[in-house]
Structures are given as structure tokens and as C-alpha cells.
Amino acid sequence: MNGHRYAVDVPVGTSLAAVLRDELGLTGTKVACNEGHCGACTVQVDGVPRLSCITLVHTVEGEVTTIEGLRDHPLVESFVRADATQCGFCTPGQIVSAAALVAVSPAPTRDEIRHGMAGNLCRCGTYPKIEEAILHWRD
Amino acid sequence: MELRQPSSAEEAVGLLGNGHVALAGGTEIVPLLRDGLLRADALIDIRRAVPRGIHGTTIGAGTTLAELEVDPGIPVVLREACRLAASPQLRAMGSIGGNLLQATRCWYWRLDFPCYLHGGDRCHAKDGRHDEHAIFGNDVCASAHPSDVAAALLALGTMLRTTARELPLAELYRLPTTDDPQTTTLADDELILELEVPIPEASVYLKAMDRQRWSFPIVGVAAARTAGEVRLGLAGVAPVPWTLTSVDDLDRATPLPGTAYKLPIARALVARALRAVATG
Numbered sequence: 437m438n439g440h441r442y443a444v445d446v447p448v449g450t451s452l453a454a455v456l457r458d459e460l461g462l463t464g465t466k467v468a469c470n471e472g473h474c475g476a477c478t479v480q481v482d483g484v485p486r487l488s489c490i491t492l493v494h495t496v497e498g499e500v501t502t503i504e505g506l507r508d509h510p511l512v513e514s515f516v517r518a519d520a521t522q523c524g525f526c527t528p529g530q531i532v533s534a535a536a537l538v539a540v541s542p543a544p545t546r547d548e549i550r551h552g553m554a555g556n557l558c559r560c561g562t563y564p565k566i567e568e569a570i571l572h573w574r575d
Numbered sequence: 576m577e578l579r580q581p582s583s584a585e586e587a588v589g590l591l592g593n594g595h596v597a598l599a600g601g602t603e604i605v606p607l608l609r610d611g612l613l614r615a616d617a618l619i620d621i622r623r624a625v626p627r628g629i630h631g632t633t634i635g636a637g638t639t640l641a642e643l644e645v646d647p648g649i650p651v652v653l654r655e656a657c658r659l660a661a662s663p664q665l666r667a668m669g670s671i672g673g674n675l676l677q678a679t680r681c682w683y684w685r686l687d688f689p690c691y692l693h694g695g696d697r698c699h700a701k702d703g704r705h706d707e708h709a710i711f712g713n714d715v716c717a718s719a720h721p722s723d724v725a726a727a728l729l730a731l732g733t734m735l736r737t738t739a740r741e742l743p744l745a746e747l748y749r750l751p752t753t754d755d756p757q758t759t760t761l762a763d764d765e766l767i768l769e770l771e772v773p774i775p776e777a778s779v780y781l782k783a784m785d786r787q788r789w790s791f792p793i794v795g796v797a798a799a800r801t802a803g804e805v806r807l808g809l810a811g812v813a814p815v816p817w818t819l820t821s822v823d824d825l826d827r828a829t830p831l832p833g834t835a836y837k838l839p840i841a842r843a844l845v846a847r848a849l850r851a852v853a854t855g
């Protein structure tokens with residue numbers, strides 16, 4: 437995970453999100469709905485965004501990237517520049533999804549952004565600014 | 576709880592049943608386990624036991640909706656149904672086999688009200704809130720099957736191959752009755768392995784949602800013209816994915832007070848879909 441290896445011992449049924457937060461202290465990954473609806477808990481497995489709250493940790497095979505692993509990603513700065521954060525609770529998940537999107541499509545159109553980011557809800561309604569942040573992520 | 580990871584379908588079938596439940600992407604099963612709506616002594620991770628990928632007209636049941644959404648060889652109706660289903664993360668995790676077997680989204684059922692589908696003696700939705708519910712097949716249970724994908728596959732005339740049999744997709748489903756709440760005919764120790772999807776001459780999927788993305792269907796209409804014959808599959812209108820044999824079937828709908836608004840939507844989408852696949 438994020439370029440490191442960890443050994444954890446948890447019962448079958450434990451979610452990846454619970455291991456990240458409670459076993460490894462990586463609390464950048466948020467849990468809001470805990471049932472697959474909101475995207476706050478998004479992490480990447482081998483570059484593909486997944487919902488860690490409904491992923492059983494024993495079934496994960498591959499390199500996990502969390503928001504902590506994206507500390508130096510240019511998207512972090514561009515979210516700040518675009519003021520794409522209000523309460524900030526959804527932001528880690530937004531950036532993890534956005535990083536996966538721009539890795540596949542470095543110059544995404546607005547429509548691609550809306551399609552690729554549809555699984556990350558923001559109850560503060562920062563969507564227009566998130567779209568701007570992703571459009572201009574390399575500026 | 577235990578986790579087993581069999582490497583073949585035969586091995587998986589030997590492990591299933593008696594409280595041992597198949598797990599694919601887990602998008603449906605994990606929330607159900609957590610909410611106590613499903614009990615399992617063991618989870619059987621079937622990802623190595625079930626084929627994944629697209630070979631001509633054959634789709635492995637382990638193929639994800641994300642893989643189907645972008646494959647140019649997949650008929651438009653199915654690609655579009657996948658593209659409009661759930662969210663990007665869920666499409667990357669969820670398999671097409673699991674999608675066909677998803678449980679109802681009826682809020683009474685999800686909140687564990689003792690209704691028919693939980694073995695009880697009534698439908699709480701009919702007496703209560705049911706605006707997302709059915710307009711067909713709602714004698715007993717009035718829930719609305721949420722699979723966009725199944726509607727598309729019905730319109731395409733899909734055949735399923737399981738570990739026990741081959742069957743048309745429509746035969747995977749049954750309407751629940753007062754003494755048997757099952758909505759599928761799949762045995763506890765039966766796995767869906769592959770789907771055989773004919774290539775149509777023209778096809779389309781139209782989905783009415785309460786927002787433009789990332790929403791269950793209010794009504795989904797799939798139409799496909801194969802060998803000159805048009806077939807229609809509907810999502811969000813009955814406790815199971817629904818086929819219309821002709822437009823006149825819409826006159827036989829049985830809407831509830833809260834679902835009456837779905838009928839004009841279904842009529843409009845069916846008319847539009849039929850125009851879209853009509854011969855030129």
C-alpha cells in the first residue's frame with residue numbers, strides 16, 4: 437500500500453476502510469455512508485477506484501493507493517487553487533477518483549469528468565469547482 | 576466467518592449451499608451482510624471459479640460492468656445499460672453475474688420489515704410509501720427490479736449457462752408468491768458461468784432517473800431488433816426484469832397510487848425506443 441507493505445491480522449468480514457483507518461492509522465480515507473453510495477472511502481487498487489467501505493480486505497489483490505499516497509499529486513494543489521473544498525469530508529475521495537481519471541485521460545473533457553466523477557458525492561455542492569480543478573490540474 | 580477461494584467452478588459448487596454464499600465483487604453482498612439481511616457462515620470467493628472477459632458473443636459472468644461499458648464489440652443497448660448503472664467505482668467492482676442477482680431496493684425490505692419477501696404476511700409498501708415501486712406483476716410483492724443490465728439482456732434474447740443448465744435469461748426469474756418469496760430460480764449451489772448474447776441489427780437503452788447520473792432506474796427501456804424481430808426489456812417496473820411482448824401490454828399495467836406516474840414514462844420511452852430500432 438502506497439509503496440509499503442504491512443502485515444495485519446483481522447477477522448474475515450473486515451472492510452479495507454476499517455483496516456486503513458483503525459489498524460494502520462491512515463485516516464485520510466473517510467467513511468460516510470459505509471454502504472457504497474457516496475464515494476468518500478474511494479481508494480485505488482492497481483490504479484482503479486474502488487469503494488473501500490464495501491471491499492473485504494481479504495479479497496484485495498494488488499497495490500492500494502490512498503489519499504496519503506497522493507500527497508504530491510498536482511491535483512492536490514489544483515483543488516486548493518480552485519477552492520474545490522468546503523467542509524472537506526468528500527475531498528480525499530474526490531482526489532483519489534480524479535487521480536485515476538487523469539491517469540487514463542490526461543486532458544479530460546467536462547463530460548468525461550462528470551461521468552468519471554459521478555460516484556463521488558459532495559453534500560456541500562462544490563461540484564463546479566471540482567470540475568474546474570480537474571480541467572486545470574496541470575496548470 | 577470463513578473465506579474460501581476455490582480455483583474451479585466444480586470446487587466452488589462443492590463448497591456452496593448450507594450457509595456458504597458466493598461472493599463476486601461484493602458490492603451487493605457486503606452491505607447485506609453488514610445490515611444483517613443476509614447470513615453467511617462462509618463466503619465463497621468465486622472470482623477464480625467463474626469466467627471473466629468477452630469472447631465474441633460470450634460474456635463471462637465475472638466480467639465487470641466497467642469492462643462491458645467500453646467494449647466496442649458489445650451491443651449498444653448493453654453498453655449503455657452498463658454505462659448508466661450505478662457509479663464508476665461500483666461498475667469497476669461489480670460483475671454482470673452479480674448484477675442479475677441483486678436484491679430488491681425496496682426500503683421496507685432493506686429496513687427488515689417483516690414483509691412477504693422476508694417471509695411475512697403482507698406488503699408494507701402497498702400500504703405505505705411505494706413511489707419507486709412496480710406497475711406490473713405487483714399482486715404480492717410490489718418492488719421494482721433495479722437491474723438496467725437485465726433489461727438490456729432480455730431485449731437481446733440472452734441465454735445463460737450455469738453449472739447445472741442452460742436457460743433463457745427470463746427463466747432465471749420468478750414472481751414471488753405468498754408462500755415462496757424467491758425471485759430467482761437459481762439453486763444455492765448453482766453458479767452462473769457465461770452469457771450468450773446475440774448481436775442485434777439495432778438496439779437502444781433509455782433510462783429515466785431522478786438525476787442525470789448515478790441513480791437507479793425509475794423506468795428503463797431496452798429495445799433490440801434481432802433477425803427482424805424487436806424485443807423489449809424493462810427495468811424498474813416489476814419485482815423481476817420485465818418483458819413486453821407488444822406495446823399493448825402497457826394497457827395491462829397495474830399501477831399503484833404512488834407509481835401511476837411511471838406508466839406515461841414507460842409509454843413514452845417504449846415509443847421512443849421502438850422508433851430508434853425501427854427498420855430504416
Ligand SMILES: Cc1cc2nc3c(=O)[nH]c(=O)nc-3n(C[C@H](O)[C@H](O)[C@H](O)COP(=O)(O)OP(=O)(O)OC[C@H]3O[C@@H](n4cnc5c(N)ncnc54)[C@H](O)[C@@H]3O)c2cc1C
Pocket residue numbers: 471472473596597598599600601602603604605621625636637640659660661662665668669670671672673674675676677721722723724725765766767768789790791792
Ligand atoms: C449503491 C448501488 C447502486 C447501484 N445502481 C445500479 C443501477 O443503477 N443499475 C443497475 O443495473 N445496477 C445497480 N447496482 C447493482 C450493481 O451493479 C451490482 O451490485 C453488482 O453488479 C453486483 O455484482 P457483484 O459482483 O458485486 O456481486 P456480489 O455482491 O458479489 O453478489 C451479488 C449476488 O449474486 C451472487 N452471485 C454473484 N455472482 C454470481 C455467479 N456468477 N453465480 C451465482 N451467483 C452469483 C452472490 O451470491 C450474491 O447473492 C447498484 C448497486 C449498488 C450497491
Ligand code: SF4
Pocket residue numbers: 679681682683684688690691692693697698699700701708715716717718
Ligand atoms: S414491495 Fe416487496 S419487498 Fe417491498 S414491502 Fe412489499 S413485499 Fe416487501
Ligand code: FES
Pocket residue numbers: 466467468469470471472473474475476477478487488489490
Ligand atoms: S463510505 Fe464508502 S461509499 Fe460511502
Ligand code: FES
Pocket residue numbers: 520521522523524525526527557558559560561562
Ligand atoms: S466539501 Fe463538504 S462534502 Fe464535499
